Every structure is written in structure tokens, then in C-alpha cells.
Amino acid sequence: MDSLKQRILTEGRVLPGNIIKVDGFMNHRIDTRLMREIAREFRRLFPDPDITAILTAEASGIALAAITADEFDVPMIFAKKAKSDNIEGGLYQSDIYSYTYKKKVTLLVSSQWLTSQDKVLVVDDFLANGEALKGLVDIVHQAGAKLAGIGIAIEKGFQGGGDRLREAGYPLKSLVIIEQADGQGIRFRNQQTL
Amino acid sequence: MDSLKQRILTEGRVLPGNIIKVDGFMNHRIDTRLMREIAREFRRLFPDPDITAILTAEASGIALAAITADEFDVPMIFAKKAKSDNIEGGLYQSDIYSYTYKKKVTLLVSSQWLTSQDKVLVVDDFLANGEALKGLVDIVHQAGAKLAGIGIAIEKGFQGGGDRLREAGYPLKSLVIIEQADGQGIRFRNQQTL
Numbered sequence: 001m002d003s004l005k006q007r008i009l010t011e012g013r014v015l016p017g018n019i020i021k022v023d024g025f026m027n028h029r030i031d032t033r034l035m036r037e038i039a040r041e042f043r044r045l046f047p048d049p050d051i052t053a054i055l056t057a058e059a060s061g062i063a064l065a066a067i068t069a070d071e072f073d074v075p076m077i078f079a080k081k082a083k084s085d086n087i088e089g090g091l092y093q094s095d096i097y098s099y100t101y102k103k104k105v106t107l108l109v110s111s112q113w114l115t116s117q118d119k120v121l122v123v124d125d126f127l128a129n130g131e132a133l134k135g136l137v138d139i140v141h142q143a144g145a146k147l148a149g150i151g152i153a154i155e156k157g158f159q160g161g162g163d164r165l166r167e168a169g170y171p172l173k174s175l176v177i178i179e180q181a182d183g184q185g186i187r188f189r190n191q192q193t194l
Numbered sequence: 195m196d197s198l199k200q201r202i203l204t205e206g207r208v209l210p211g212n213i214i215k216v217d218g219f220m221n222h223r224i225d226t227r228l229m230r231e232i233a234r235e236f237r238r239l240f241p242d243p244d245i246t247a248i249l250t251a252e253a254s255g256i257a258l259a260a261i262t263a264d265e266f267d268v269p270m271i272f273a274k275k276a277k278s279d280n281i282e283g284g285l286y287q288s289d290i291y292s293y294t295y296k297k298k299v300t301l302l303v304s305s306q307w308l309t310s311q312d313k314v315l316v317v318d319d320f321l322a323n324g325e326a327l328k329g330l331v332d333i334v335h336q337a338g339a340k341l342a343g344i345g346i347a348i349e350k351g352f353q354g355g356g357d358r359l360r361e362a363g364y365p366l367k368s369l370v371i372i373e374q375a376d377g378q379g380i381r382f383r384n385q386q387t388l
Binding site for chain 2: 023024025028029030031032033035036053058059062063064065066067069070073074075076077078080109110112113
């Protein structure tokens with residue numbers, strides 16, 4: 001997706017530890033026009049008319065997932081992290097390791113809102129180690145729902161999480177895969193078949 | 195907003211402690227069509243063409259704020275809670291008390307993404323004690339930005355936060371104000387002038 005690559009090149013910044021900051025358009029200040037473009041690209045890549053829900057994890061994926069759900073005209077569900085007083089029993093839950101927060105985090109989805117009748121497109125803004133995605137896919141399986149696919153805006157290919165999911169057979173498509181991000185700049189994987 | 199009242203009456207549940215659960219359409223599973231209706235209502239209530247950004251707080255407000263920003267065709271900014279490794283210096287910050295988590299929480303917005311050139315519509319799904327809103331308005335002031343208004347989907351009128359903000363002169367509009375939520379059911383405030 002050339003427009004997304006261009007935004008990463010012109011506005012993204014590489015911080016120590018291979019952190020790629022795109023918080024001017026993706027996950028702090030959100031460029032809704034770009035989110036709409038990404039959502040349309042997800043729709044082109046996952047044209048399945050039987051998709052019933054978009055699933056993501058809080059918090060940074062929510063904006064993209066909401067616009068994507070609007071584009072698909074289906075509800076969006078976001079997995080909550082840890083347990084707040086507003087969530088009761090009847091939960092699917094999956095423990096993941098958060099590299100951002102350097103601790104174990106539990107993803108929670110109420111069993112009321114995801115059932116074996118659902119066909120789910122999992123969406124997230126970033127894919128690095130793939131921990132959050134593994135948790136979301138685990139929750140889809142717990143619900144007995146079908147997984148229509150996994151749509152990612154930006155994959156950090158050099159961290160390997162995406163390729164591990166592909167090798168395991170998951171229908172993962174990342175609009176942009178970053179192969180290198182360091183003092184030398186940002187280099188993308190060539191994806192001619194997307 | 196009659197359609198929102200209807201959804202609250204048919205799908206909402208009142209839990210002990212005056213908690214109103216609407217997580218089937220508002221803040222866990224998100225009905226994007228309803229979010230679009232709410233966004234259009236915000237646009238009718240705040241027709242200011244100079245609005246440059248929608249501001250909310252993570253996490254539950256993000257979906258509504260994203261659809262609202264899409265409707266206004268401006269960027270959306272969400273204040274982050276606490277400090278993660280992906281946020282650096284140059285921050286506006288405001289300490290609030292979270293009744294959900296029963297502890298102090300710091301709202302953070304990078305000073306890069308909100309400036310004195312901005313005119314901000316603050317949006318949130320819920321207004322109870324008004325702590326999150328006070329923090330968001332504080333951040334708008336720190337940035338030297340103008341406050342175009344505050345748009346809330348559901349106000350818990352019986353907790354008083356909304357009326358305190360109105361008395362302080364803030365341009366607050368809540369699409370639905372709940373006056374009572376207990377074993378007797380849910381009763382709305384009559385807002386003929388909205």
C-alpha cells in the first residue's frame with residue numbers, strides 16, 4: 001500500500017530498540033482518511049461477504065478497527081486488557097506477553113458478543129512479535145467462531161511474528177512489511193502478490 | 195436521541211453501584227451504525243466548520259471518537275493513560291481519578307499533535323463524575339487550543355459531573371442523560387432544547 005509506505009517514510013521515526021513511531025497518523029493522533037484507505041484495502045483483500053465482526057485489542061487498534069467495521073458494515077469488538085470492574089463473568093480470555101509493557105497481559109472478550117455463529121476478521125495497527133494476535137486468534141477459537149483472516153496495517157517483519165503466523169497457516173495479510181528500521185533508515189519487504 | 199434511548203432501554207443492564215452496562219453496542223462490542231448516528235448528531239449539535247480535531251481518552255471512547263472524526267473529516271487524538279515506552283517527552287498531562295479503576299490515572303497527549311492552532315471537539319461515550327472530561331479540557335487549555343465543545347453519548351446525570359461542567363460554563367451536550375438507574379429501571383432527563 002504505497003500511500004501508507006509514503007506516510008511511514010515521511011512522518012515515521014525510528015527510535016532505539018527498533019521502535020517505529022507513527023503516532024502522528026496511526027496510534028495517538030489518527031488520520032481518519034488514511035484509516036478509511038486502509039479499511040478499503042482490507043475489504044479488497046478479504047472480500048468474504050460472511051464476515052460478521054471485526055475483532056481487535058485495546059487500545060491502539062480500536063480506531064482502525066472501528067473504521068474497518070464501518071467499512072464492512074459489521075460490529076467491532078475489542079478485547080479488553082486485564083480486568084476492570086465493568087466486566088463480569090462469562091469471558092473468553094487469553095494470556096499474552098506485552099513487549100510494550102514488559103509484562104503478562106490478559107485479553108478478555110465477553111462470551112455474549114462472540115459465538116460459534118461468527119466469522120471474524122482480526123484487525124490490528126501493528127504486528128511485531130505476534131503476541132496480541134495469538135491471543136485474539138485464541139479467543140476466536142474459544143468462541144468456536146470462524147477466522148476469516150487477519151489484516152494488519154504495519155508489520156515489523158524483522159521481528160518474525162508475522163512469518164511465524166503465516167507458516168502456521170493463518171490467513172494473514174499485512175499492508176506494509178518493514179524489513180529494516182534503524183539508523184540506516186526504513187526498508188520495506190517487496191510484496192508483489194498482495 | 196431516541197434511537198440511543200431505545201437501545202439503552204432494550205439492551206442496557208443496571209448493575210449494583212449504578213453501573214449501566216451497554217457493552218453490547220457501545221464499549222466492548224461496538225455497533226458502528228449507531229456510532230455513525232451519534233457522530234451525525236454531534237455534527238448537527240456542533241456545526242462549527244473550524245473544528246480541527248476530535249479528542250477523547252483511551253480506551254472506550256476511541257471507537258466513537260474515530261467515527262466522529264471520520265464524520266467531521268478531521269483527525270482524532272486520544273489521550274493515553276499512564277506512561278508506556280512508546281511515549282517520549284513533550285507531553286501535556288493531567289491527573290484524574292478513575293472511578294472505574296479506583297486510582298489516580300494520568301492522561302497524556304503529545305504536544306506535537308495539539309497546538310494553539312487547534313479547535314477541539316472533545317468526545318466521549320460516557321460522562322459520570324466528569325473526571326476524564328476535566329482532564330481532557332485541561333489538556334486543551336495546556337495546548338492553548340480552543341474548545342469547540344464537549345459531545346457525550348450517555349451522561350449519568352445522577353452523578354452530577356455533567357451539571358457541574360455546565361454550571362462552569364462548558365459547552366457540553368449529552369445526547370442522552372440518565373437520571374435514574376436502579377432496580378426501578380432507567381429514567382431519562384427530558385431535554386427539549388438539545
